[in-house]
Amino acid sequence: MKWLLFFVLSSHALARPLVVGSKKFTESVILGEVLRLALKDDGKDVTHSQEIGGTRILWNALESGDIDLYPEYTGTIEEELLQRKTTSFAELRTLLRQQGIGVSRPLGFNNTYALGMKTGLAEKMGIAKISDLQRFPRIKLGLSGEFLQRKDGWPGLKRAYRLPHDGVKGLDHDVAYRAMEQGDIEVVDLYSTDSEISYYGLKILVDDLGYFPRYEAVILYRLQAESEVASVMERLGGKISNDRMIELNKRAKSDKVPANRVAADFLLQDLALSVEVKQRTRSERILHTTVEHLRLVLISMFFAILIAIPLGVIVAKRRHLGRGILAAVSAIQTVPALALLVLLIKPLGYLGLSGIGDTPALIALFFYSLLPIVRNTLSGIQQIPENLQETAEVLNLSARTKLWKIELPLALPSILAGIKIALVLNVGFATLGALVGAGGFGQPILTGIRLDDYGLILEGALPATILALVCQGCFDWLEKRLVSPGLKL
Amino acid sequence: MIAIQNLCKSLGGKAVLRGFALDVQDGETVALLGLSGSGKTTILKCLCGLLLPEQGTITFDGVPLTAESRSQLRQRMGYVTQDGGLFPHLTLKQNLSIVGQETGMPEADIEARTRELALLVKLPLEILDRYPAQVSGGQRQRVGLMRALFLNPSYLLLDEPLGALDPITRRELQGELKELIKRLGKTVILVTHDLLEARRLSTRIILLEHGAISQQGSMEDLLHHPANDFVRRFVQAQDHT
Numbered sequence: 001m002k003w004l005l006f007f008v009l010s011s012h013a014l015a016r017p018l019v020v021g022s023k024k025f026t027e028s029v030i031l032g033e034v035l036r037l038a039l040k041d042d043g044k045d046v047t048h049s050q051e052i053g054g055t056r057i058l059w060n061a062l063e064s065g066d067i068d069l070y071p072e073y074t075g076t077i078e079e080e081l082l083q084r085k086t087t088s089f090a091e092l093r094t095l096l097r098q099q100g101i102g103v104s105r106p107l108g109f110n111n112t113y114a115l116g117m118k119t120g121l122a123e124k125m126g127i128a129k130i131s132d133l134q135r136f137p138r139i140k141l142g143l144s145g146e147f148l149q150r151k152d153g154w155p156g157l158k159r160a161y162r163l164p165h166d167g168v169k170g171l172d173h174d175v176a177y178r179a180m181e182q183g184d185i186e187v188v189d190l191y192s193t194d195s196e197i198s199y200y201g202l203k204i205l206v207d208d209l210g211y212f213p214r215y216e217a218v219i220l221y222r223l224q225a226e227s228e229v230a231s232v233m234e235r236l237g238g239k240i241s242n243d244r245m246i247e248l249n250k251r252a253k254s255d256k257v258p259a260n261r262v263a264a265d266f267l268l269q270d271l272a273l274s275v276e277v278k279q280r281t282r283s284e285r286i287l288h289t290t291v292e293h294l295r296l297v298l299i300s301m302f303f304a305i306l307i308a309i310p311l312g313v314i315v316a317k318r319r320h321l322g323r324g325i326l327a328a329v330s331a332i333q334t335v336p337a338l339a340l341l342v343l344l345i346k347p348l349g350y351l352g353l354s355g356i357g358d359t360p361a362l363i364a365l366f367f368y369s370l371l372p373i374v375r376n377t378l379s380g381i382q383q384i385p386e387n388l389q390e391t392a393e394v395l396n397l398s399a400r401t402k403l404w405k406i407e408l409p410l411a412l413p414s415i416l417a418g419i420k421i422a423l424v425l426n427v428g429f430a431t432l433g434a435l436v437g438a439g440g441f442g443q444p445i446l447t448g449i450r451l452d453d454y455g456l457i458l459e460g461a462l463p464a465t466i467l468a469l470v471c472q473g474c475f476d477w478l479e480k481r482l483v484s485p486g487l488k489l
Numbered sequence: 490m491i492a493i494q495n496l497c498k499s500l501g502g503k504a505v506l507r508g509f510a511l512d513v514q515d516g517e518t519v520a521l522l523g524l525s526g527s528g529k530t531t532i533l534k535c536l537c538g539l540l541l542p543e544q545g546t547i548t549f550d551g552v553p554l555t556a557e558s559r560s561q562l563r564q565r566m567g568y569v570t571q572d573g574g575l576f577p578h579l580t581l582k583q584n585l586s587i588v589g590q591e592t593g594m595p596e597a598d599i600e601a602r603t604r605e606l607a608l609l610v611k612l613p614l615e616i617l618d619r620y621p622a623q624v625s626g627g628q629r630q631r632v633g634l635m636r637a638l639f640l641n642p643s644y645l646l647l648d649e650p651l652g653a654l655d656p657i658t659r660r661e662l663q664g665e666l667k668e669l670i671k672r673l674g675k676t677v678i679l680v681t682h683d684l685l686e687a688r689r690l691s692t693r694i695i696l697l698e699h700g701a702i703s704q705q706g707s708m709e710d711l712l713h714h715p716a717n718d719f720v721r722r723f724v725q726a727q728d729h730t
Contacts, residue, residue, distance in 0.1 A: 391574035394537045395588055395636070396563045405587060409578045484578035486620030 017045035018228060021058050021067035021356075021437075024051045025173060026252050026259070026450055027111065027193060027245065031071035033263035035219065037275045038232045041267070049437035050259075051446055052356050054146050055080050057345065057436075062101065062220060064349040066356045069221035069229055073111060075213040077103075077220070079152035102226050104219035105237030109245045111193040112215045113147065115157075116202040117186060129208040130161055133187070137164040142185030144173040152213060153189070160211045174450050191215075193242060195250035217245075239270055253451055285444070286463055292439035293467065296358065296430045300365035301423055308370045308422075309415060312377020313403065322378075329374050332367045337432045340364045361433035361440075368429050369422040376418025380411025413483050420475045427468040431460065441467075490515055491536070491644065491676065496545035498531055498700075505531045506542070506700040515643075518670055518677040520687035523697035524723075529680045531700075533648050536678065537568050549644070564592075567637030567675075571649040573629040575621040581632045582617040588639045606635040611665065627658040634666075638673075645670075645677045651686065663689050684708070684727040696720055 018039060022032030029050055036048040049067060052058060059081055061067045074092065078085055086092045089106070096103050115130055122128065125136065133139060147153040148170045157163065171179065176188045177196050190197065190204070197204065217240070221229050240248075248266060251257045260277040267273040280288065311329070315322030335343070341364055345355030353359050384407060392402050408415070434442030441460040448456030496509040505528045513519050521529040534540040536547060538559030547554040549562050568574075575584050582603065589599035607614050610631040621629055630650060637645060650666070651659045667690050670677055681687050687694045688708040695705045704716040715721040 387570050387572065387574055388576060390534075390539050391568070391570060391576075393539060394563055394566065394568040395591070396560055397587070397591055401587070401591055405579075406576060410576070484620075486578045486580070486622060489577075489620060489622035 017047050018069070018225060019067045020046060020048045021052050021061055021070035022048065022050050023054060023058060023070070024446070024450065025191075026195075027191070027249050028071055029259045029450075030248050030252055030262050030266075031107075031217070031219075033259045034236070034266060035069060035071070035232070037260070037263050037267055037277065038236065038271075038273065039229065041273050041275050042232050044228055049356060050443075051434070051450070052437040053342070053435060057342065057356070060345050060349070061356050062222060063099075064345075064355060065222060065224075066349075066354045068225040069219055071107075071217060072220045073215035073217055074106070075112065075152060075215035076150075077218075078213065080150060083151075096220070097223065100223050102221045102223050102233075104221070104233035106216040106218050107236055108217070108238045108240045109193060109242040110214050110216055111191045111242075111245065112212045113153065114190050114192050114207065114212065115187055115205045116190045116197065117188075117205065118180065119201050119203040121186060122203045122205070127205065128203075129206040130157070130211070131208050132205070133163055133165070134161065139165070139187055140185045141165055141168045141187045142171050142176045142179055143168055143189045144176060145170045147189040157211055160209055172449065174452060178452065193245040193249055195246055195253045197246075199250070199254050235271060240266075244270070256451060256453060282459065286459060289439065289441050289443060289460065290463060290467070292443075293427075293430055293433075293441045293464070296361055296365060296433050296438060296440055297423070297426050297467075297471075300362050300430075301369055301419075301426055304366050304369035304373060304422060304426075305419060307366075308373035308418075309377050311370070312374040312415070313381065313407075315374060315378045316381040326374065326378070329370045333371045337364060337368070337429060338435060340367070341432065341436050356437045358433075358438050360436050361430070361438035365426055365429055365433070369426050372421040372425070373415070373418040376414045376421075377411060380414030380418075381407050383414065384410050409484055410487070413479070413487060416475065416479050416482065420472060420479075423471050423475065424468045427464060427471060431464055490550060491678070492546075492548045493532070493536075494546050496532070496535060496542050496547070498528075498535060498540060498542045500531065504700065506535075506545075508545070509697075509701060510545075511695065511702070513676060513678060515676050516674050517693065518679065518691045520679045520681055520691035520694045521697060522681060522684060522687045522694055522723075523703075525682065527697040528700035529682075529697055530648055532697075533646050533678065533680050537566055537646055538563060564640060565643045567634075567640075567642040567645045569630070569633045569637045569645070569647045569650045571652045572626075573621070573633030575629055575632060575636075577621050580618050580620055581624065584621070584632060585617075585636050585639060588636055592640065602639060603635070606638055609638075609669065610635055625658075626654050627662060630654065630662065634669075643676060645675045647677065647679045649680055649682070652681070659686075666690060684711075684724065696723060 020032050020035045022028040032048050032050060036046050039046040052061065055076055058067070058070050062070060077092065077096070082095050086095065093103050117127060127133065127136070143154055148168065154168065169185065176185065177200055179185045180188055181200065190202070192204065196202065219233055219236070221233070248262050252259050252262045258279060261279065264275050264277045267275055311325055315325050341360050344360040344363060348355045348359060388406070392406050397406065430440050431442035431445055433440045434446045441464040443460065444456045445460035448454065448460065491513040493509060493511045496506050497504070498506040509528070509532060521532060523529050531540065535542050538554055541556060549565065552558060552562060554562055575581070579587065585603050586599045589602065603617070604614065607617070612628060612631045612635070616624055616628065634650070651662055654662065663686055670690065679687070679690055693705060694708060694711060696703045696711060698719050704711060704720045711720055711724050715724060
């Protein structure tokens with residue numbers, strides 16, 4: 001554990017470039033790329049942690065310094081982050097500065113929340129305004145998780161319009177459009193700059209009570225980084241109109257143009273900045289994600305094996321202490337991966353560690369790999385026949401000899417089976433690392449879901465499956481080498 | 490000399506030994522005979538310190554066996570279980586050398602002692618590189634015996650050492666074991682449920698019933714002067730003479 005922290009600390013302490021963050025939707029990713037390329041053109045060393053999560057995760061990451069800037073919306077800042085209304089942009093700026101955060105001039109478009117339906121259905125049912133929904137208490141709503149939770153989202157909307165709908169399904173924004181296409185849901189929340197509005201032929205319901213606040217796009221940045229980002233902030237101010245943003249979104253989502261290309265074209269056409277972007281070929285991308293993925297798996301497994309086998313031995317030898325250890329290790333396993341990743345952000349921040357990227361992913365993978373190894377080490381030792389245990393004792397073998405020459409070798413097939421299970425699970429779990437910006441095979445899967453691109457989803461899913469099989473094969477080979485031939489007769 | 494006094498031991502809430510007492514003289518071979526559950530294996534486990542009695546004492550040449558002294562005393566004991574107790578993941582040779590290595594014996598001495606013992610128990614040297622599962626039951630028992638004798642102990646504790654063998658091998662090994670015990674002059678306690686084996690190998694037979702001695706003496710005593718009905722029935726049931 002000490003080594004794990006050491007590794008994590010030392011990798012964190014290295015001089016860090018500026019880090020741009022983005023949320024898990026296309027517009028945010030495009031804006032993130034615009035920022036990255038513009039800063040790079042400005043001579044800065046900069047990286048982009050794509051699709052890290054939702055508002056909370058990005059805000060926390062900005063506060064703790066894991067990222068230096070990210071695109072945000074004024075409505076979200078008021079409702080979710082400051083939790084108060086402001087009367088002017090100047091007031092908003094002052095309040096943010098008090099928290100150590102700077103805000104750029106508005107970029108020029110207003111991406112407000114809206115509710116939408118398929119145009120044909122809306123006309124058939126005679127729905128044009130949000131208040132019309134009152135008359136259809138059984139209409140099927142499918143709203144994004146964040147919208148369902150946010151104060152300025154569903155709870156407030158339901159109250160303001162006195163909507164009778166209960167048991168609303170929460171689902172991913174990108175999945176919602178597809179569910180709507182299938183007819184599983186009839187009303188979705190959407191962003192007014194979504195390219196899907198025209199792509200899926202949706203009708204935006206009029207916000208007749210003027211419930212939704214304005215969501216002017218801005219850039220939030222750490223004041224410590226102000227001198228580095230100021231000139232780019234200034235240049236981007238007021239440069240992206242609503243129509244332009246819808247167009248950029250459409251190019252990325254519907255035309256499947258990579259976000260960095262969309263961003264580069266925008267900078268060239270609208271700001272006369274010529275930046276070079278590299279398009280990786282498919283095999284380059286797979287190689288890159290394989291390396292990222294393997295890194296997550298191998299490092300976390302290394303430490304898990306190092307810690308879990310001794311834990312298993314302790315559980316086998318010390319009944320009381322063992323019960324506690326086993327309970328703790330099992331309890332960790334029941335925490336959903338996504339929850340664990342998000343839960344890790346704050347405590348890691350207190351330790352001065354990054355709450356996004358490799359660190360939380362490695363820690364989560366490490367914890368998830370413990371149980372199978374601890375369990376199998378325990379059962380491997382417990383399964384040693386009593387007469388052999390007794391013989392070892394009467395032969396006066398020392399505790400050390402007994403452990404290293406008798407118990408562990410006899411338990412080895414079981415221990416290796418445990419490691420194998422942990423490894424295969426780890427390869428699968430590691431895809432979730434992409435949720436906190438750790439890369440790996442989860443990245444193409446996540447992007448693929450966002451862009452509705454099955455090819456991209458398979459680009460992550462297939463190599464993950466193959467890697468799991470390869471790991472299993474390597475282990476079968478290793479098992480043949482390590483386990484005494486005497487145990488295989 | 491081994492002196493056992495008033496030995497009481499319960500297992501799983503059931504009294505297995507009730508005031509068992511026995512003196513074994515140096516060089517004597519005593520057979521503990523009885524039905525399963527009569528407590529004979531429990532006595533042997535108490536003797537090698539695997540079980541600690543609730544009451545009573547065991548002394549080896551006057552030294553009492555306790556949780557503290559058992560490791561010291563075990564250096565003078567050799568212990569063989571029914572299936573030889575060989576570690577399946579180690580070769581026969583490794584099963585032997587682990588005992589020597591643990592006491593810091595030089596490799597050359599371990600090698601020499603292995604050859605010497607192999608000769609004694611009539612085991613071909615070339616099979617020592619095999620694993621226990623690759624040799625016959627009889628050969629495994631021979632290796633088990635070699636390991637018990639490795640540090641030249643004063644006492645041999647044998648728990649049904651031939652119990653898992655086929656009748657022919659068993660008969661053969663009984664003869665060899667008898668000769669070996671005689672030659673080495675060790676003090677032996679042998680647990681068996683086979684009257685004939687007890688008769689062939691031991692100088693004294695202790696017949697146990699419910700954790701206490703039912704009768705002790707020679708085969709002839711048991712045969713011609715049974716102390717009670719249990720002895721009579723036990724002898725009759727196994728009488729092959």
